Amino acid sequence: MTAPATPEPLxxxxDVSTYLRVPVQTLYQWRKRKYGPPAARVGRxxxxxxASVRTWFADQSQAA
Known part of the structure; x- marks a missing residue:
């Protein structure tokens, strides 16, 4: 029996800013406009x- 795979850390x-090569402030602006990769609040x-960030990015690449 194999052990369950450890999920990738959130x-x-x-991290998202580095991956997408956009400023952190851009991510906050996108979130305010309900655009960009989905995010969740954990505390504040x-x-x-x-995986969701990669999927969102792939969808944007196909739409262009």
Missing amino acids: WEVE HLRYDP
Whole structure:
């Protein structure tokens, strides 16, 4: 029997900023406009599922 796979850690705003190569402030503006990769609040912090960020990015690439 194999052990369950460990999920990838959630990304912080800075991680998404680095991945997408956009300023952190841009991510906050996108969130206010209901655009950009989905994020969830954990306490007062935003966290992103890396798989969701990659999927969002792929969808944007196809739409262009």
